[in-house]
């Protein structure tokens with residue numbers, strides 16, 4: 120009997136490390152392992168590898184290598200950017216007002232909440248429409264004389280909506296306000312030229328782009344006011360202390376090169392599969408809704424709200440059928456809470472509890488999509504049959 124293929128549709132949560140990335144990293148575990156701050160030849164080998172990686176990343180982002188900071192993850196990059204700029208601006212007496220959106224990852228929104236609760240900052244959260252889009256006019260209208268930072272994500276992790284980053288960046292630049300974007304989900308698919316995007320700070324995470332977990336990149340434009348939140352040695356241009364993780368730095372630079380080089384072909388291939396998946400789900404499952412923007416969405420994101428279903432039930436049944444997926448909502452101590460992203464988009468609570476995110480990747484095949492389309496409708500039917508409220512009034 121041949122073993123059933125496991126179908127991994129959770130690439131927005133994490134990707135497998137590309138073997139070419141592992142290969143690039145390997146010499147830096149056992150051959151070139153010196154502390155890059157040292158003066159001997161082992162150390163110089165590590166320092167050279169870091170500077171080469173920094174140049175590779177800078178070439179992709181269209182910036183100077185000294186504007187690249189290697190971090191521990193996407194969350195850390197967001198924290199250094201947001202806390203660092205907010206504190207520097209406050210210290211310089213420029214104000215303490217921050218603008219953001221209601222659909223940010225917790226790495227951003229919890230950080231801004233903390234600035235407000237613990238450090239006296241104020242925030243304006245501009246709305247999103249029912250497709251999860253921020254309107255740049257709303258950002259412009261929210262700007263005050265004491266606004267010191269704008270933070271709007273490039274692409275959303277739950278529904279895949281891609282924001283008009285260059286437009287928001289242009290209006291921030293005009294007014295001299297630093298603009299940060301969380302590009303963790305976008306980096307694997309979208310262009311990253313920081314001059315085209317008009318961003319001052321941009322965060323990337325390794326494990327979303329086929330590099331390992333525990334490494335990230337933060338772009339900080341020269342002249343951006345930033346007080347490093349961590350203290351220690353002067354590593355990473357005094358932005359992020361700590362002995363550099365050389366193999367992982369080499370790995371994320373290689374991964375970024377590969378993912379951006381493959382984007383031309385992979386974006387088209389994955390978008391075609393995604394569209395097939397979306398059309399199939401909407402056709403075969405009554406009362407299922409696409410969440411996020413129908414066109415301006417990541418090529419690998421198919422996200423839905425399925426009426427009459429709880430997310431955990433769907434995920435459990437899918438997993439039993441060999442399909443690994445995710446929901447948009449976090450469940451704490453058995454009390455399901457709808458996703459803040461979906462509720463900000465105006466999706467009613469009950470419907471938001473039926474969130475299902477299928478995120479494709481390099482190894483996703485047309486056969487995988489067919490299997491999902493063959494499997495999902497009967498799972499949904501089974502769950503709904505056990506939901507008396509839905510059976511009584513299906514919506």
Ligand code: PLP
Nearest residue numbers: 192193194224226276303304324
């Ligand atoms: N920002 C977004 C949009 C994300 O999707 C994630 C991870 O899910 C993060 C930030 C955090 O990245 P990391 O897991 O590298 O800390």
